[in-house]
Amino acid sequence: MTAITALQSTEPATGPADEPSAEPIPVRHRSVSQPLLYGALLLCALLTLLPFVWVLSGSLRGLDEIRSDPGAWLPHHVTFDNFTRLFRTQGFGRFLLNSVVVAVLVVVGNVVAASAAGYALAKLEFAGRRLAFAAVMTAMMVPVTSVFITQFVITVDLGLADTLTGIALPSMALPLSVFVMRQYARSIPDELLEAARIDGAGEFRIFFRIFLPLAGPAVATITIMSFLYSWNNFIWPLVVAQSMSSYTLPVGLAATSQAAAHVTDYGLMLAGAIVVMLPVLLLFLFLQRYFVRGVAGTGMR
């Protein structure tokens, strides 16, 4: 249907000067192949959303139904049985609680550490400022995959292996958060801070009373970004958590699904997947601009 409409509307406009093309082209006047573009976009959107649909429909199907008809698209009978089993028998309540505790530690740590560091880097003159900024940039470049072994040894030495603190600690002052706060702080006029300084306010007073109340948007961005980082972090909790009592949701889900690889209890696993995905997706729907700003503003996740 879409293709036919596209074809018909293409006909009259195809003049000699106008290159007929289905390609998306950046011009202001509308191209004739609009329905085609919408059709292609819709197809891409469906493909993108397909995994979500599968997870949702699979999580709502009963065990026997998945066994008898593993590749079906939609549940014949909607059941919440998988979710009840998940929390009753598989310890997911504990994993969920652990993920929340770690996320709270990480978010609070990032807001505190990044606000202070970002402010100092942007607004204070001091010896070693370039060095400190170089540390931020270095930290952004060092890949987690190449330091997790030595980070683990240090965590063991600190007596924090297999603890929630050990899982949270390395990401409690993400360099990206500091970077975001520094960029934001630079946009706040010096005059505001200077005026307070002339009135005799101390540096801490200026920070808490004048700077922080203005830094709301940056704090919001840092909160969202570090929550996302913590919630989805996989390799580090995988290395540090060694018993089920300290598993976060992703680690618990991966461990359970690997143990269940031959049991094919996919309904249970997909219910777990919903529990992992849902909080972030809901946050994303409501606070989208902060997520996008985090990525677009810095080019990093």
Place this chain on the structure above:
Amino acid sequence: MRTRRTAVAWLFLAPFMVLFLLFTAVPTLSALGFSLTDLRGTDLRHPFAVNFTGVQNYLRLFQDDSFLRDILNTAVFVAVGVPLTMGVGFALALVLDSGIRRLRGAFRTVFFAPVVTNVVAVALIWRYAFNENGTVNRVLGAVGLAGPNWLDDQHLAMPVVIALGVWRNFGTAMVLFLAGLQAVPRDVYEAASLDGAGKRRQLWHITLPMLMPTTLMVSVLLTVFYLQVFDEPYLLTDGGPLGSTESVALYTYHQFGVGELGVSSAASFVMLVLVALVSVVQFRLLRPRS
């Protein structure tokens, strides 16, 4: 006064700097240190039993066929994953920026959703869908094709793993390209239109050249992502079948798992050098904007 101000500033920086030293600076340097020893997992309680072995681990690494294979695998992840991700991201950005007028926000939301989605959850459905009796084979069956057991096939596993990487990352590329496209001044196009330049020529001679910095940044960024690829192969295949999807990061993790801390540190240091080389370029690209 100046010393006091410096002291105050470093106090502000202290929380970040302490964690930076503890979890970035020291680990990076000690990864190099570890890689020059025969450290094993069992030695952690008796550090004095460890011997300095020089470049022994590196020699072992580059004589290890599975490490060389994993370097090759990682190169495939980068060589296939980066252009595919960029291509999809760029095409979508172009359409959303100027191809359509309505529903832009809705489409952007949909295409960005994979970026924020938990990979463990998605990997589950990926395994389920590419199973022998999975949804993908059901679709193939409907058109009369017998689908294989994708993730158990030495040649088909890699494309499926890369596909998950592309699905997860194209939204990042799209958002960055959108930002780049929106920064191109509109009157340039108007001037070109007046001079009789067609749409295709405008794309080639205006859009692409002006997007060069963005393109460069996105490609570097994605290269760093794919160089470190771990989650996708770990969750889908654990590097199998027969090591055909094992990346360097996964090799490091596996060596770490069997207690070979010296060897895995050497492998992780190789990774660090590779990423650092790419990141130096990235740093230069980001600096003018900061």
